[in-house]
Amino acid sequence: MNDLRQPRLVMEAGSKTYYSRNASKEVLAGIDLTVHASEFLSIVGPSGAGKTTLLRCLSGLMPLSSGRIILDGEVLTEPSPVVSVVFQEYSRSLMPWMTVADNVALPLRGRKVPRASVKARVGEVLESVGLSGTERQHPWQLSGGMQQRVAIARALVTQPEVLFMDEPFASVDAQTRLDLEDLTRRLQQERQMSVVLITHDIDEAIYLSDRVVVLSKEPATVREIIENDLGAVRDQISTRELPAFMERRSHVLGLIREIQHAKAVPAELSTSSS
Amino acid sequence: MSRLGRVLLGSLIPIVVLVIYAFATRSGLDPYYPSMASISSRFSELWLFERVGSDVWPSMRNLAFGYLVAIAVGVPVGLLLGMVVWLHDLLAPLIDFARSVPAIIFIPPLILVLGIGDVSKVLIIALGAGFPLLITTIDGVRKTDRALLDVARAIRLSRRRTIWNIVLPGAAPSIMGGAQTGLQVGFFLLIASEMVGASSGIGYLMMRAQASFDSPTLWAGIVLLSLMGFVLNLLFLAVRNRIIHWHLAMRAVSGSR
Numbered sequence: 001m002n003d004l005r006q007p008r009l010v011m012e013a014g015s016k017t018y019y020s021r022n023a024s025k026e027v028l029a030g031i032d033l034t035v036h037a038s039e040f041l042s043i044v045g046p047s048g049a050g051k052t053t054l055l056r057c058l059s060g061l062m063p064l065s066s067g068r069i070i071l072d073g074e075v076l077t078e079p080s081p082v083v084s085v086v087f088q089e090y091s092r093s094l095m096p097w098m099t100v101a102d103n104v105a106l107p108l109r110g111r112k113v114p115r116a117s118v119k120a121r122v123g124e125v126l127e128s129v130g131l132s133g134t135e136r137q138h139p140w141q142l143s144g145g146m147q148q149r150v151a152i153a154r155a156l157v158t159q160p161e162v163l164f165m166d167e168p169f170a171s172v173d174a175q176t177r178l179d180l181e182d183l184t185r186r187l188q189q190e191r192q193m194s195v196v197l198i199t200h201d202i203d204e205a206i207y208l209s210d211r212v213v214v215l216s217k218e219p220a221t222v223r224e225i226i227e228n229d230l231g232a233v234r235d236q237i238s239t240r241e242l243p244a245f246m247e248r249r250s251h252v253l254g255l256i257r258e259i260q261h262a263k264a265v266p267a268e269l270s271t272s273s274s
Numbered sequence: 275m276s277r278l279g280r281v282l283l284g285s286l287i288p289i290v291v292l293v294i295y296a297f298a299t300r301s302g303l304d305p306y307y308p309s310m311a312s313i314s315s316r317f318s319e320l321w322l323f324e325r326v327g328s329d330v331w332p333s334m335r336n337l338a339f340g341y342l343v344a345i346a347v348g349v350p351v352g353l354l355l356g357m358v359v360w361l362h363d364l365l366a367p368l369i370d371f372a373r374s375v376p377a378i379i380f381i382p383p384l385i386l387v388l389g390i391g392d393v394s395k396v397l398i399i400a401l402g403a404g405f406p407l408l409i410t411t412i413d414g415v416r417k418t419d420r421a422l423l424d425v426a427r428a429i430r431l432s433r434r435r436t437i438w439n440i441v442l443p444g445a446a447p448s449i450m451g452g453a454q455t456g457l458q459v460g461f462f463l464l465i466a467s468e469m470v471g472a473s474s475g476i477g478y479l480m481m482r483a484q485a486s487f488d489s490p491t492l493w494a495g496i497v498l499l500s501l502m503g504f505v506l507n508l509l510f511l512a513v514r515n516r517i518i519h520w521h522l523a524m525r526a527v528s529g530s531r
Contacts, residue, residue: 061427078430085428092421097443097520106439107429140524158429 008194009035009058009076009083009162013067015219016053027053029219030067035162038192040185042205044252045215045223046260051198052088052166054220058196059085059164071162081111084155086165090147094139094154100126101135104154111158125153128190129183145176149183156187162194169204178236181208185234202252206245207234214252216259223255308490313497316490321498325479330498333475336392337464340399344456348404349449352411353437356445362412373409377402377459378466385471395467402463403456410452414445447521450514457510461503 016028027050035041035058045051056062058069060079069076071083079085084107087093094103104122113121126132129149139147148168155163165184169177185208188195199205205212209228216223226248230239239245275283295310302309321330355362355369381398388394418441426436468477476495483491515522 059428061424079428081430085425087421087425087428089421092419093425095422095440095443096524097446097518098439106431109439110430110432110435138520138524140527154429 005039006037007034008037008072009196010070011058011067012070014054014057014064014069015066016050016057016062017065026219028057028064029221031220031222033058033213033222035194035196037161038188038194039210040188040195040197040208041211041213042197042199042209043213043215044199044202044205044256045220046217046256047200049215049217049259050220051200051215054215055085055164055166055196055198059083061085081158082161084158084160084163086148086151086155086163086168088167088170090144090151090168090171091139093151094147096138096140099136099138100131100142100150103139103150104157107154107158121157122153125156128156128187129153143176145172145180148172148180152180152184152187156191159191160193162196163188165195165197167198167200170200177204182234182236184208189232202249202256203240206230206248206252207236207239212248212252214255214259223259226252305487306489308493312490313493317494317497320479320491320494329474329476329479332392333464333468333477336395337399337460339392340396340464341403341457341460343396343400344403344407344460345453347400348407348452348456349411352408352449353415353442353445355408356412356415356418357437357441362416369405369409369412373405377405377463381463381467381470385467390471390473395464395472398463398467399460403460406452406455406459407449408452410448410455411445414448415441417448418444446518450518454507454510454514457506458503461506465499 011031011033014028014031014033015026017024017026031054043051043054053062057064060069060076060083063077071080095106098106101119101122104125105118108118108121122135123132126135129152131146131149131153134142134146134150139150142150152168168184169180172180181204184195184197187193197205197208206228207230212226212228214223214226215221228248230242230244292310295307299307299309302312355365377398380401384394384398388397422440422444423436426440431439464475465477468475469481472478476499480492480495483489483495
């Protein structure tokens with residue numbers, strides 16, 4: 001099976017250290033990670049593990065301190081035209097002065113796409129996220145879930161091969177969250193793109209993904225990569241009742257608890273405090 | 275309350291004041307407080323429309339030119355200083371110093387150097403109106419949401435488009451605040467410069483009327499200037515509401531939740 005998978009995006013020994021005036025903090029340490037063509041990959045880890053830093057590096061928004069990222073055989077140094085990002089806070093990632101249609105069309109500006117086909121592509125992606133007819137509204141006239149759909153539509157309008165999503169459903173209500181999860185999985189299947197989802201929600205990661213990457217923290221390293229073959233079609237009720245689903249859920253929860261526990265009681269302190 | 279109701283309530287105090295003034299000056303004998311009738315007849319003699327071409331229009335033209343220069347210089351320079359950190363750090367102390375200096379003190383030196391013609395007035399207005407515009411533009415640009423700049427980079431928006439589609443619209447509500455203050459300052463400086471050094475204009479006519487104890491002319495000028503200031507602000511608000519309608523509507527939506 002491994003032979004069938006094509007690597008699309010590869011991080012080789014990726015490390016990132018933040019420097020301030022008199023301190024440095026290593027956030028990522030020697031991460032090796034491969035994103036295959038048209039796979040759904042989730043990255044989970046305890047909070048503060050550096051998940052967002054990893055996504056910013058992988059998407060070319062932030063340079064690595066050492067190591068490199070290879071996209072389709074070429075070293076990535078800046079955001080690529082075949083990569084899109086959906087950011088965490090929809091309310092801060094859409095331009096309130098633009099209509100929904102203008103927000104979605106923004107990535108096509110300067111790409112020399114003819115006006116008529118911009119309109120057609122905006123209409124097409126809005127339809128695929130279920131927002132037909134909202135073209136002339138402004139983002140702040142829509143609900144949170146609909147705003148995040150606009151952000152997803154904007155990410156899709158360039159027909160990306162890799163889609164990064166940074167905790168995209170963190171600030172919507174539970175039912176909307178399930179809808180957006182299914183929407184994301186459906187879009188990934190339809191468009192055969194690779195999706196890299198950062199989330200702190202383990203159920204969500206297992207429900208959606210083909211593989212789940214578990215990060216340890218301070219600094220982040222890859223703790224384990226879990227193959228998660230739950231079939232191409234997922235269902236919010238039946239998939240979550242599969243024995244394999246529950247088994248992996250317990251496994252990942254256990255891993256994260258272990259990581260958090262190991263860090264919560266550092267070795268040199270545990271003797272004096274106990 | 276309905277719109278009409280608000281307008282009526284808001285007009286109540288001005289109407290009462292006018293009625294009291296009309297009643298108190300009905301004899302027309304007080305040399306300092308002339309009757310309503312003599313003010314309004316002087317008003318229509320002077321301003322409807324005999325002196326409009328010679329004294330109102332040139333003043334308005336100077337204000338318009340000065341204001342346009344203020345926008346044309348203040349906004350681009352503010353944009354530059356808001357985006358280039360070292361330039362901002364180089365010039366910020368100077369701007370902080372200059373903003374605390376009342377622009378009116380530049381009237382005498384500018385008139386000394388450039389004479390009492392239109393050039394000195396346009397420059398004074400541009401200077402006075404330019405500072406609020408400059409400062410609010412810098413402020414608005416520096417407060418650009420970093421999340422939006424991340425989006426711009428992720429979608430590979432060019433620098434020019436990032437400025438035009440993200441930085442400037444985001445700073446627009448702040449810039450509009452400076453534009454409103456700038457217009458008020460410009461109008462104030464226009465009249466002040468006409469009072470100090472001019473051979474025409476409303477301010478000049480009022481100073482001449484004051485020197486010759488011609489109080490109806492003085493009061494007619496006050497009425498005209500008040501009305502002009504009021505109308506200018508209404509015009510400004512109409513333009514502003516078109517430019518940042520999204521901001522006002524968004525505020526209304528979030529306020530009602």
